[in-house]
Amino acid sequence: MSTLKNIPVVSHEKPSGGTGNLLANVFDELMAFCRSRSLFMLHYCTGCGAIELPPAMTSRFDMERLGIQPMVTPRQADILLVTGYVSTKTLKRIILTYEQMNSPKYVIGICSCTVNGGMYWQSYATAKKLNDYLPVDMYIAGCMPRPEAVIHGLRELMENIKKGESDNWRDYYRRYDHYLGNQQRLFGENWQTPTDIIGEARHYDLMGPETLGPHTALLEQHQTPLKPFEMTLGLADLPVRKDEPR
Amino acid sequence: MKLSPTSNLSASLEFLLQEISGLRSQWKSPRRLRVDLQAETLPALIELLKGRAGFVHLSAISCVDWPAQNEFELVYHLWSYEVKVLVMAHIRIPRDPGIYLSIYDLYRPAAFFERDIHEMFGLFFEGSPDMGKFILTEWDGPPPMRKEFDGEAWVMNQFDWQDYQPGWLKDIEAKGGGITTRPEDVRRDKPKPWDEQS
Numbered sequence: 001m002s003t004l005k006n007i008p009v010v011s012h013e014k015p016s017g018g019t020g021n022l023l024a025n026v027f028d029e030l031m032a033f034c035r036s037r038s039l040f041m042l043h044y045c046t047g048c049g050a051i052e053l054p055p056a057m058t059s060r061f062d063m064e065r066l067g068i069q070p071m072v073t074p075r076q077a078d079i080l081l082v083t084g085y086v087s088t089k090t091l092k093r094i095i096l097t098y099e100q101m102n103s104p105k106y107v108i109g110i111c112s113c114t115v116n117g118g119m120y121w122q123s124y125a126t127a128k129k130l131n132d133y134l135p136v137d138m139y140i141a142g143c144m145p146r147p148e149a150v151i152h153g154l155r156e157l158m159e160n161i162k163k164g165e166s167d168n169w170r171d172y173y174r175r176y177d178h179y180l181g182n183q184q185r186l187f188g189e190n191w192q193t194p195t196d197i198i199g200e201a202r203h204y205d206l207m208g209p210e211t212l213g214p215h216t217a218l219l220e221q222h223q224t225p226l227k228p229f230e231m232t233l234g235l236a237d238l239p240v241r242k243d244e245p246r
Numbered sequence: 247m248k249l250s251p252t253s254n255l256s257a258s259l260e261f262l263l264q265e266i267s268g269l270r271s272q273w274k275s276p277r278r279l280r281v282d283l284q285a286e287t288l289p290a291l292i293e294l295l296k297g298r299a300g301f302v303h304l305s306a307i308s309c310v311d312w313p314a315q316n317e318f319e320l321v322y323h324l325w326s327y328e329v330k331v332l333v334m335a336h337i338r339i340p341r342d343p344g345i346y347l348s349i350y351d352l353y354r355p356a357a358f359f360e361r362d363i364h365e366m367f368g369l370f371f372e373g374s375p376d377m378g379k380f381i382l383t384e385w386d387g388p389p390p391m392r393k394e395f396d397g398e399a400w401v402m403n404q405f406d407w408q409d410y411q412p413g414w415l416k417d418i419e420a421k422g423g424g425i426t427t428r429p430e431d432v433r434r435d436k437p438k439p440w441d442e443q444s
Contacts, residue, residue: 088384116408124390124397125382128405139414186404187384 028164035078035104036161037067039154042077042101044094047084049111049144056147068154074100079157080134084144085113085120086127088186095183098134099195103204105169106137106157110150115139132182135168173201174208181215190222255329262299266291278332285337285346292322292335292352300328304349307359309367313393316341318369322349339369348374366391 041063043053057063057070071077074097082094098107109130112118117128130136137160140153160166172179176197184191198216201207256273263271269283269291283291295301305323312319315338322335339346348371349356360371361380368389370377379385388395418424 089382092384117405122398122401124387124400124404125385128401129408132406182406188386 032162032164036158039066039068039079039106039158039161040071040077041068041079041081042071042074042097043081043083044097045083046086046090046094047111047113049083049113052110052144052147052150053081053083056150061147061151063151063154066151066154066158074098075102077101078104079106079108079154081108081110082114082130082134083110085111085118085123086130087125088127089125091127091133092187095133096193096195099193099197103169104167106161106166107134107168108138108140108153108157109136110140110142110145110153112141112143115141118143127186133179133186135171135179137166137168170206173197173204173206173211175210176201177210177213177215180219181213184215184218189218192219192223194226196226255331259299259329259331262294263291265294274334277330278334281333281335283335283337285339288322288335288337289347289349289352292324292349295324295326295333296352299326301326301333303327304353304355304359305332307356307363309363309369309391311341311367311391311393312338313341318344318367320346320363320369344369345372346370347372350374365389368392 043050045053055061063069068079074080078101080094080098080101086094098105107130109115113120113126114130114136117123117126120126121128127133138153138157140149142149145153157166180191180197198211201211256279259279260271263269263281266283266287268287269281271282272280274280281291292301301324303325305325306321308321308323310319310321317338318341320337320339322337324333324335325331326333344367346369348360350360350371350373357375358380360374361376361378363369364371364374364377365380365382365385366389382390387400390397415424
């Protein structure tokens, strides 16, 4: 930072277009920095790659020194790690999990199988390209990648977040029609998730030119309205003593 | 006659199996007996083995598709904890209409095996409690383990493939990474370091 130019006040143009307020970008930089340094990771252990994560997380390679730690629920997680082959059945669950996560969220595909099916390329039950169905931020190829490679990939992601380059989660809203089309091709026309992506895109001003299209029109035809989940204790079904007053 | 592991095992078991007509048996190893029989006589064999020889454990039912003969082969693997013998009962049934009897009334675990075979081969078991979808809940194509199912063609039709992205490797190489062992380095005709030592 010897010259004024190197001071990271405005390091790059913001995609949304700056208002000319220098301070706003400073806060953005600060937020991006903090965000990149505290990533909570939800690892959806679909395949064999999951076996490389325990050493990466625990004392041997210690991911937590980078601020990355495992998280138990999708609501609190930032990264979704998909660690191996994705069967059609699992993909449904991954999409449900991804849509539950709060933005900004990032998807990492670990292992060759998430890139193009890997050794399951001939399998009728395995989805081939994860980025057809979800916006993948980073692929870590290998069969399986070593913990060093996993950590390297995560550091790359941290760099991208710091620079503000990883914003594929916006892409999911902007091109929802594309992603939904691929999902419908695999799961059938009646495919519907309990999350209202279009409503969220409207609410958070994330609508793009491809948010709505033929596939979302199809969704609206089949969509059953979302209802709040009623919780009952079901006491009537419990066995009661005969002399108990009702 | 009661079987015991100390008696002359093969002779006693074969004596028992004589009750089933048209049965051929062959010892594959001292504890593994292969039995080939008519499909109609299989329930009788199973009742005989379960009732008289203590074959209480149905390990698995497996299915083989023989498209040239237009037949399915079903193999019932039965294990006895008393005489410690595995009996593999092979039957053949015609592929069309592909219906056979369930043995759920004799062995409860058969429900799962039969449901699995129904899903993978389309073979229907009469009397099985549930012939619904089991593992392939998202599947509505033909039974995928039949020989005529062309998995590769189906995959080519159903999925897109990742385009080759040369930029990805260039990105990695720009950061000091890259491929350390190229395919031509591990060719079979190339002498290996360990060959020179020996």
